Amino acid sequence: MALKLYYNLMSQPSRALYILLKATKCNFESNYVDLRKGEHFTEGFSKINRLQKIPVIDHNGLLLSESVAIVNYLSREGLIPETLYPRVSRTRALVQEYLEWQHVGLRLHCAMYFRVKYLDPILLGRTPSEEQIKGYEERMVSALELLETKWLGRGTDFIVGNNITVADLWAACELEQPRMAGFDAKDKFPNIATWWAKVRQNFNPHYDEAHIILNKIVQKQQKASKL
Amino acid sequence: MALKLYYNLMSQPSRALYILLKATKCNFESNYVDLRKGEHFTEGFSKINRLQKIPVIDHNGLLLSESVAIVNYLSREGLIPETLYPRVSRTRALVQEYLEWQHVGLRLHCAMYFRVKYLDPILLGRTPSEEQIKGYEERMVSALELLETKWLGRGTDFIVGNNITVADLWAACELEQPRMAGFDAKDKFPNIATWWAKVRQNFNPHYDEAHIILNKIVQKQQKASKL
Numbered sequence: 001m002a003l004k005l006y007y008n009l010m011s012q013p014s015r016a017l018y019i020l021l022k023a024t025k026c027n028f029e030s031n032y033v034d035l036r037k038g039e040h041f042t043e044g045f046s047k048i049n050r051l052q053k054i055p056v057i058d059h060n061g062l063l064l065s066e067s068v069a070i071v072n073y074l075s076r077e078g079l080i081p082e083t084l085y086p087r088v089s090r091t092r093a094l095v096q097e098y099l100e101w102q103h104v105g106l107r108l109h110c111a112m113y114f115r116v117k118y119l120d121p122i123l124l125g126r127t128p129s130e131e132q133i134k135g136y137e138e139r140m141v142s143a144l145e146l147l148e149t150k151w152l153g154r155g156t157d158f159i160v161g162n163n164i165t166v167a168d169l170w171a172a173c174e175l176e177q178p179r180m181a182g183f184d185a186k187d188k189f190p191n192i193a194t195w196w197a198k199v200r201q202n203f204n205p206h207y208d209e210a211h212i213i214l215n216k217i218v219q220k221q222q223k224a225s226k227l
Numbered sequence: 228m229a230l231k232l233y234y235n236l237m238s239q240p241s242r243a244l245y246i247l248l249k250a251t252k253c254n255f256e257s258n259y260v261d262l263r264k265g266e267h268f269t270e271g272f273s274k275i276n277r278l279q280k281i282p283v284i285d286h287n288g289l290l291l292s293e294s295v296a297i298v299n300y301l302s303r304e305g306l307i308p309e310t311l312y313p314r315v316s317r318t319r320a321l322v323q324e325y326l327e328w329q330h331v332g333l334r335l336h337c338a339m340y341f342r343v344k345y346l347d348p349i350l351l352g353r354t355p356s357e358e359q360i361k362g363y364e365e366r367m368v369s370a371l372e373l374l375e376t377k378w379l380g381r382g383t384d385f386i387v388g389n390n391i392t393v394a395d396l397w398a399a400c401e402l403e404q405p406r407m408a409g410f411d412a413k414d415k416f417p418n419i420a421t422w423w424a425k426v427r428q429n430f431n432p433h434y435d436e437a438h439i440i441l442n443k444i445v446q447k448q449q450k451a452s453k454l
Contacts, residue, residue: 050377051328062317066327072299073320090289093300100293101278103330150277 003079004029004058006048011035012107013067014055015210016173020071020166022206026079068099071166085166094160098151098167107174109143112136118181118221140178144185144192147171152191157198164202172199172207180217182225230255230306231285233275235262239334240294241282242437243400247298247393249433253306295326298393312393321387325378325394334401336370339363345408345448367405371412371419374398379418384425391429399426399434407444409452 005021005028007014021028033039033054040052049056049065056065059077064070075085086092113136120126128136151159151171159167175185175196186193200207208215232248232255234241248255260266260281267279276283276292283292286304291297302312313319340363347353355363378386378398386394402412402423413420427434435442 051332051373062320064320064324066324068327069320069323072323073316076316076319089300089303092303093289093291093296096296096299097291097293100295100330103327104335105278108331108335146278 002060003027004031006031006033006045006056006058007054008033008035009210009213011054012111012173012177013170015176015214016166016170017055017057017067017070019173019203019206019210020080020084020169022209023203024079024081024084026074067170068096071099072096080166083163084169086160086163091160095165095167098159099170101151102167102170102174106143106147106171109136109140110174110178113140113183114177114181137183140183141188144175144189148189148191152195158195164199168195168199169203172196176211176214180214180221182221229287231258232256233258233260233272233283233285234281235260236437236440237262238281239338239400239404240397242403242441243393243397244282244284244294244297246400246430246433246437247307247311247396249436250430251306251308251311253301294397295323298326299323307393310390311396313387313390318387322392322394325386326397328378329394329397329401333370333374333398336363336367337401337405340367340410341404341408364410367410368415371402371416375416375418379422385422391426395422395426396430399423403438403441407441407448409448 003021003026005017007018007030009015009018020026033045035054039045040049040054046052048058048063051065053065055067055070056063057070057074059073062073064073071080071085074080075087086095113133116128116136117133120128156162158164159171175192178185186196230248230253232244234245234257236242236245247253260272262281266272267276267281273279275285275290278292280292282294282297283290284297284301286300289300291300298307298312301307302314313322340360343355343363344360347355383389385391386398402419405412413423
């Protein structure tokens, strides 16, 4: 098969790519990378991606990592519909402006909160102090305020105008991550709540399918916190 | 004039864009943003970029931030030569893979080291502990090791093959930043040292011109540390 995707649905950009390919009926070979077993650190996987990270695609022999580079490439190759990733240069520029901003503007802070509060205690047995969690939460909330007011809340339905694009899908998948650590952005941010529901609806049933395991973890955490 | 650049040469991606436009003889109106005076936080500048960051371009009325989104846009508009930003889809994908990796893979760590060790003491009067500096330095060194071995050190002259691209210029400008805080990557990393000299040479005299103030600060710091 021409296109292979190496991914794990616990990874935000993996989910974004997986949902995009499913929603656009792009045919691909599914290669699940077992992060719990450290499969991304094996010699075999290092030949797929020397940086030992997912997602990765193999497209007719081209190995490519970094989800934003991947979606740009797939769009150039005609595999992503123009509706989701506009080809008009100015509109595309605004979609890319968001995708570039997201790395440190949003993703870093949501991912670090998830890692410190949820993942490190499980993987490393390292329990963060209340003060540490508060610091990570404050930085994440500041980032979410920018999403709420500077990218959303501008009188349009989506991040770039009134049409949904890959920028919205990439952003939504990042916001799912801190839910596993007990933080749901829609509780605090009304613009995010309204927009997020639309993104989910637009990409369903694939959005929910990609988040099955994540949502089970969220439910388990919620039950545990009520005990 | 069709293209305006809002920038400050103390900002890494501002320097990268400035050098690129100068080196490719792209005509642009120069708009210096005085970060020391907090000009990026003014109401006037917020109309240029609501996120209050530089660099920003104004191209016939399109306001665009994020240097990677900007270079992609300028390339689509035919303002960046193909030699520096290949149009062949697979080669372009590899250049973009680096540019996407760089945000958190390299830039974050070099910028944080610079900020904590050099900038915060000046701007906030906040002196970091030896232990804090060590932590930031270790994370930066790990990032530089990836640049040294996974992006360079693969038998080619540049990050993507034997031709210099925007990936090299963007990377080089990031590495200049920690020099102001007393860390020079070429002292520890031979592949980086060889490559860095070639990038500088290729983009000179514009590379050195964009780094005049930065290099003065480096010299001042070196003198002070010898006292």
